[in-house]
Every structure is written in structure tokens, then in C-alpha cells.
Amino acid sequence: MTLDALKRQAAARALEYVEDGMRLGLGTGSTAKHFVELLGERVRDGLKVVGVPTSEVTRADAERCGIPLTTLDDLDRLDLTVDGADEIDPDLNLVKGGGGALLREKIVAAASDRMIVIADETKWVARLGRFPLPIEVIPFGLAATRRAITEVFAKAGVSGELVIRKGPDGHAFVTDGGHWIFDAHLGQIPDASYLAGLLNPIPGVVEHGLFIGLAGVAMLAGAQGIRIVERR
């Protein structure tokens, strides 16, 4: 079975948790896109839900699929967010942002009563950090922000190259919020929670891709079927 087929299976399993009347956070990426498409089929069959997209790409996909959309300005809380991840560890801490949507994804996940992360098994890791950690930054004062990030890396016992992400045109990739992204090639992150806490207060850092304590359940699709992991 292809990775894409596994992603669709994980998305289909998450759909079983969706109930009529729910307010849903709609994730971003190739796995979350399957969820949006499958949800769209249910909506066309009469399911009543409303969604908050985590990116402009997902907004366009959801509109195309006929899913009614709203914003966090019009809703206090969401019942459930379903999103993909770049890495998932046994505590269900995540690395996200490979697609550049980490800021809106984290805002939406934090506003949700529950987050289900959907993925193929290749995203499961014993320890986060193999996937380069996305750090969304303000372009102003970039060198100062880079120095501050490097300092907290040393404090957290990690190191690695910080590379400004480029778009297909060769220029800096610009997020939906108008920011840039450093991809931090760390290899491994011994204490992701500690590193997240050190990155948060850096003035030029808008957000980072460490999602600590946000996911409650992971649905991991592999050759043997779907493994469901609940946060300990």
C-alpha cells in the first residue's frame, strides 16, 4: 500500500470521531487534506459541522469540498481538531510545520477541546528532531533572532544548522502570516518541552513547530492496520 493510501486510512479513522454539530479545526498538509475530502463527502450526505481552516490552502480545499467555514473570532472553542504531523513521539509531542502552517495550526489546536493527529507510521519516532524543526520568525532583525535561537539551542543541549526555508521561486518562503521560517537541523531533541519553553520568549520568534501536550490521540496507519495511541 502506498504512503498516500495509509494517510487516507488514518484520515478515515479520525472521521469516525466526528459527530453532528461539531466545530472542527481543519489541519494542513497531505494527510489532513484527505480528512477534509472525506469530511466533505459526509457533509454532502447531510452531516452538519463547521470548520476553521489552519491555512489558506486548507480553506480553499474545504470550500471546494462544500464544508461550511467560520473563524475563531466567531467561536469560543472548537470540539475537535484533526491534523497531520511531521514527527510524533511516544508522549504525543509533535514536530509540525513542514508545510509552513504551524502558527495557525497551533492557534487552532490550542483552541480545541481535543486534537487527533493522523499520520502514516513513518512519522512515529522514539525522539523528536530528525525532521528539521520549523521556527517561524519575523524577517526584521533576522540575524539577532538567529543568534538568540542559537543561544537557547546551546542551553537545551542541541545544535545544528539554521536554514531559511526557500519557496519554489528560490526566494524566502512566506507563511500565511507574512513571516519567514528557519528550519533547524538538530538531529535529535533530548527535551522537547524544555526547548519549546526556551524558544517561546525570543522576540523575533513568532512560533515554533514543537506541539507539546496538544495532541490527545494519534492514529497511525501502517501495513498491519491502524494503531491508536492515546496520550499517557
Ligand SMILES: O=C[C@H](O)[C@H](O)[C@H](O)COP(=O)(O)O
Ligand atoms: O505545516 C504543515 C503541517 O504541520 C503538516 O500537518 C505537516 O507538515 C504534515 O504534513 P503531511 O501530512 O503532508 O506529511
